[in-house]
Amino acid sequence: MVNFSLEGKVALVTGASYGIGFALASAFASAGAKVVFNDINQECVDKGLANYKEAGIDAKGYVCDVTNEDQVNAMVAQIEQEVGVIDILVNNAGIIKRIPMHEMTAAEFRQVIDIDLNGPFIVAKAVIPSMMKKGHGKIINICSMMSELGRETVSAYAAAKGGLKMLTKNIASEYGEHNIQCNGIGPGYIATPQTAPLRELQADGSRHPFDSFIIAKTPAARWGTPEDLAGPAVFLASEASNFVNGHILYVDGGILAYIGKQPK
Ligand code: NAP
Ligand code: GCO
Numbered sequence: 001m002v003n004f005s006l007e008g009k010v011a012l013v014t015g016a017s018y019g020i021g022f023a024l025a026s027a028f029a030s031a032g033a034k035v036v037f038n039d040i041n042q043e044c045v046d047k048g049l050a051n052y053k054e055a056g057i058d059a060k061g062y063v064c065d066v067t068n069e070d071q072v073n074a075m076v077a078q079i080e081q082e083v084g085v086i087d088i089l090v091n092n093a094g095i096i097k098r099i100p101m102h103e104m105t106a107a108e109f110r111q112v113i114d115i116d117l118n119g120p121f122i123v124a125k126a127v128i129p130s131m132m133k134k135g136h137g138k139i140i141n142i143c144s145m146m147s148e149l150g151r152e153t154v155s156a157y158a159a160a161k162g163g164l165k166m167l168t169k170n171i172a173s174e175y176g177e178h179n180i181q182c183n184g185i186g187p188g189y190i191a192t193p194q195t196a197p198l199r200e201l202q203a204d205g206s207r208h209p210f211d212s213f214i215i216a217k218t219p220a221a222r223w224g225t226p227e228d229l230a231g232p233a234v235f236l237a238s239e240a241s242n243f244v245n246g247h248i249l250y251v252d253g254g255i256l257a258y259i260g261k262q263p264k
Pocket of ligand 2: 096098143145195
C-alpha cells in the first residue's frame with residue numbers, strides 16, 4: 001500500500017504566512033501533518049496564523065529570519081520542545097529583485113543570495129542532526145525555472161536558485177545513508193504576490209506583456225496556482241517518495257519542455 005499520509009509528522013515550512021508556502025503547509029495539514037511555519041516579523045506571523053485559522057488549520061507560527069543562524073537554531077529548538085522533532089522541512093522563504101545586472105549593487109545581489117541560498121543551508125543544517133537521530137527526514141527546497149534558465153534582470157535570483165538546485169543534490173548525496181531524502185520542487189510561473197508585478201494590467205486594460213509571454217511559453221496556457229504545487233509536495237514529503245532523492249520536480253505546466261507558441 002503506497003503511503004501518502006503525513007499523519008503524526010511535524011512539518012516546518014519557511015516563509016509560509018501566505019503564497020506558495022501557505023498552500024504547501026495547508027496541503028500537509030490535510031494529509032495529517034502538524035504544521036509549523038515562520039515569517040520574518042510578528043505582524044506577518046499573526047497574519048499567517050489568521051489565514052491558517054480561517055482555513056481550519058491549527059498551525060504554530062514563529063518569528064525567524066532564515067538568514068540568522070542564531071534565530072533559526074533557537075526556533076528549531078523551540079519547535080522540538082513545543083511540537084516535536086521536525087520530520088519535514090520545506091525551504092520556501094525567498095525573495096527576488098528584478099534589476100539589470102549592471103545596475104544591481106553588490107549588496108542587493110548578496111541579499112538575494114543570503115535569503116534564497118544561505119537561508120536554506122542554515123535551516124537544513126539546523127534540522128538534519130535530529131533527523132539523523134530519528135532515522136528519517138524529508139527536505140524539500142523550492143527551486144525555480146531559474147534553476148535551469150536565465151532571463152534579464154534576475155541574475156541574483158537565478159544564481160541563488162541554481163545554487164539551491166546543487167545544494168539539494170549535495171544534501172541528498174551526503175545524508176541519503178541516514179534515510180533523509182532531499183529533493184526540490186521547481187515551480188513554473190505561479191500567481192502569488194511575488195509575481196504580481198508581472199501580471200499587472202496595463203493602463204489601457206490590456207494584459208502585461210510578460211503575462212502574455214508566459215501564457216505563450218506555457219503549454220497549459222495559464223499561470224500556475226499555489227495549489228498546483230500541493231500534490232507534488234505531499235508526494236515528496238511522504239513515504240511514497242522514500243527512494244526519490246536529489247531530484248528537482250518541475251511543476252511548470254510544461255514550460256521547460258516547450259519552445260513556445262509561435263506568433264500568429
Ligand atoms: P512570496 O509571496 O513573496 O512569499 C515569500 C515568503 O517568504 C513571504 O512570506 C516572506 O515573508 C518570506 N520571507 C522572505 N524573506 C524571508 C526571510 N529572510 N526569513 C523568513 N521569511 C522570509 O513568494 P512566493 O511566490 O510564495 O514564493 C515562495 C517561494 O517559491 C520562493 O522561494 C520563490 O522564490 C519560489 N518560487 C516562486 C515562484 C512564483 O512564480 N511565485 C516560482 C518558482 C519559485 P515577508 O512577507 O515577511 O517578506
Ligand atoms: C521572474 C519570476 C520567476 C518566478 C519563478 C519562476 O521574475 O522571472 O519571478 O523568477 O518567480 O522563479 O520559476
